Amino acid sequence: MNETELVKRCGKGDNLARKQLYERYAGQLLAVCIRYTGDREVAQDILHDSFLNVFRSIGHFVYQGEGSLKAWLHRIVVNEALGYLRQQSVSLSHEVVMDDIPDVEDSEEDDWETIPPKVILQFVQELPSGYRTVFNLYVFEEKGHKEIARLLGISEHSSSSQLSRARALLMKKVNQYRKQMRR
Amino acid sequence: MMKEDKWLDGLRDRMKDYSEPVPDNLWADIEKDLEVTPKVIPMRGRWQMVAAVALLLVVSSLTLWFWHSPAVEYMEQQSAKVEEVLPVISEVTPQPLLAEEKKETPSKAIVKRKASDSVFSIIHECGIYEDMTLVQEEAEKDSVDAPVVVPEEKNDPKEEHPLIRRKALIAENVTTSPKKKSSSLNLGISVGNGLMGSGGISGVSDFINVQTPEISIPGDSTNHSTDNRKQAALHARSASKINSLDYQALEKKHRIPLVVGVSLRWALNEKWALESGLTYTMLSTDLSLGNQNGEQKLHYVGIPLKVSRELWSDKRWHVYAMAGGAVEKCVYGSLKMNDKWNMSDVNQRLEVDELQWSIQASVGAQYRLAERVGVYVEPGVAYYFEDGSKIETIRKDKPLNFNLQVGLRLTLKK
Structure with a gap:
């Protein structure tokens, strides 16, 4: 079934179409949930609620070519995750504690290929909640600091410093991982 | 933004399409919850079908009743009366004339005038004034002709005929002239709305029916005395959905519809006419949920088909009853929402494939x-x-609608 057909049938409540949509995208969307929430169990609940939402409103979705469906699903999931995180909002607005952030050298640029995505996901999960959210919004949703600040109710400065620290932490983990792999 | 940081770009590309294995039971759980929200509409639909049939019966019986109503009977009686009276007059008048043949002309003229006056007045009653001038002309002609006619009448029994013929002509005009009121082709332009259009906030009852057990009603998140914080967070989260359209959950306040139309009316005969045309309807709904506010606008184009029956008319007024139906199609729809955090401004086109039928x-x-x-x-x-679509409009919320239409009607062809 092509995507136009899939969307149309889901809109009409066709259960087979719904299952197909789920099977095509659940994995990717779960990865997104985990990336945001850091917790697999919570991520699964969010995925569940996201899909309920998807099927309730897919009737109004206007398919606009390749990638539009994925983007729409993605957006629903991110919004659900952010909603959850907002409940945990305490950590988002906390100012960053400087001490535990190491200074790291920039590692080689094109080395992501050697690291499995699963590992990368693990690293992102391990980030403190506040950094992780800012990181996700900046890197994956490609939002600017101004927008992130507005969304999360923090200052723009806070957003950019949280991003730098997230970036530094990740880099440290990546370097550690590479050292381990070389042994 | 991302231009400068190749490292992060690399990370993004690596992770973009990554897929995590999903636990087996997850789909089953989702499926289960999907079924818990049954379509409430079929139940209402059944009731609505009953209401629709009842309305149809009422409309047809009203039409029939009007058909046999006293007003119409009176009208018909009047036309009959005129037809009766005229021949009688034409029978009657010659006699006095004959009898008064030896009398002076003025008195004959007077008699004649009287006769034509009574014809005149009956026709006036029936409300066909265009012919009055015609009748008067005829009457005048008669009175003028009287002296001339009389001698003929004396001699020739058939002399009645000119009079009768003339009267018959008038009678003909009487019965056929109603057509002039409900002319053979009329163009109408109208504007209307629903008087009982807006209601309070609808969609709230939908909310209660449609929501899954897990999702709480906004503002009630404190009710959940949940085991752990995670659960509480999940429940509270659903209460403040700000993502793309938890459509059923939106509170909807429908506004009064606006209808503009152009119509053409064809007269089938004296009393009946057929009307069709084009209508444009705009249905607007205010949306809200928690912090979000928005608006849904749907634009419909419709084709009505109605039958009209004249109930009563006179020189200035024309009272009629109409019944029929219409079919409408949404040609454009939009839904806009934004929330306090402007996180997910929704600006989406709505498509409604289903047709909207109405009577x-x-x-x-x-x-x-x-x-x-x-x-x-x-x-x-x-x-x-019920059109079977997922979009909620005032048509779903209040299917029975009282409306008022005002307009202009132009006669194109008599």
């Missing part, structure tokens, strides 16, 4: 401003059938 009945009064122009007022009632 309508109304009563109208038209006032004739000029020979070919009339202004009318038409209160009516309409019932909108």
Whole structure:
């Protein structure tokens, strides 16, 4: 079934179409949930609620070519995750504690290929909640600091410093991982 | 933003399409919850079908009743009366004339005039004034002709005939001239709305019915005395959905619809006419949920088909009853929402594939401003059938709708 057909049938409540949509995208969307929430169990609940939402409103979705469906699903999931995180909002607005952030050298640029995505996901999960959210919004949703600040109710400065620290932490983990792999 | 940081770009590309294995039971859970939200509409639909049939019966019986109503009977009696009276007059008048043949002309003229006056007055009663001038002319002709006619009448029994013929002509005009009122082709332009259009906030009851057990009603998140914080967070989260359209959960306040139309009316015979045309309807709904506010606008184009029956008319007024239906299609729809955090501004096109059927009945009064122009007022009632779509409009919320239409009617062809 092509995507136009899939969307149309889901809109009409066709259960087979719904299952197909789920099977095509659940994995990717779960990865997104985990990336945001850091917790697999919570991520699964969010995925569940996201899909309920998807099927309730897919009737109004206007398919606009390749990638539009994925983007729409993605957006629903991110919004659900952010909603959850907002409940945990305490950590988002906390100012960053400087001490535990190491200074790291920039590692080689094109080395992501050697690291499995699963590992990368693990690293992102391990980030403190506040950094992780800012990181996700900046890197994956490609939002600017101004927008992130507005969304999360923090200052723009806070957003950019949280991003730098997230970036530094990740880099440290990546370097550690590479050292381990070389042994 | 991302231009400078190749490292992060690399990370993004690596992770973009990554897929995590999903636990087996997750789909089953989702499926289960999907079924818990059954379509509430079928139940209502059944009731609505009953209401629709009832309305149809009421409309048809009203039409039949009007058909046999005293007003119409009176009208018909009058036309019959005129037809009866005229021959009688024509039979009667010659005699006095004959009898008074030896009398002076003025008295004959007077008698004649009297006869034609009574014809005149009956026709006036029936409200066909265009012919009055005609009748008067005829009457005058008669009175003028009287002296001339009389001698003929004396001699020739057939002399009645000219009189009868003339009267018969008048009778003909009487019965056929109603056509002039409900002319053979009329163009109407109208504007209308639903008087019982807006309601309070609808969609709240939908909310209660449709929501899954897990999702709480906004503002009630404190009710959940949940085991752990995670659960509480999840429940509270669903209460503040700000993502793309938890459509059912939105509170909807429907506004009064606006209808504009152009119509063409064909007279089938004296009393009946067929009307069709084009309508444009705009259905607007205010949306809100928690911090979000928005608006849904749907634009419909419709084709009505109605039958009209004249109930009563005179020189200036024309009262009629109409019944029929219409089919409408949404040609454009949009839904806009934004929330306090402007996190997910939704600006989405809505598509409604389903057709909107309706049945309508109304009563109208038209006032004739000029020979070919009339202004009318038409209160009516309409019932909108469930269209089976997911979009909620005032048609779903209040399918029975009282409306008022005002417009202009132009006679194109007599």
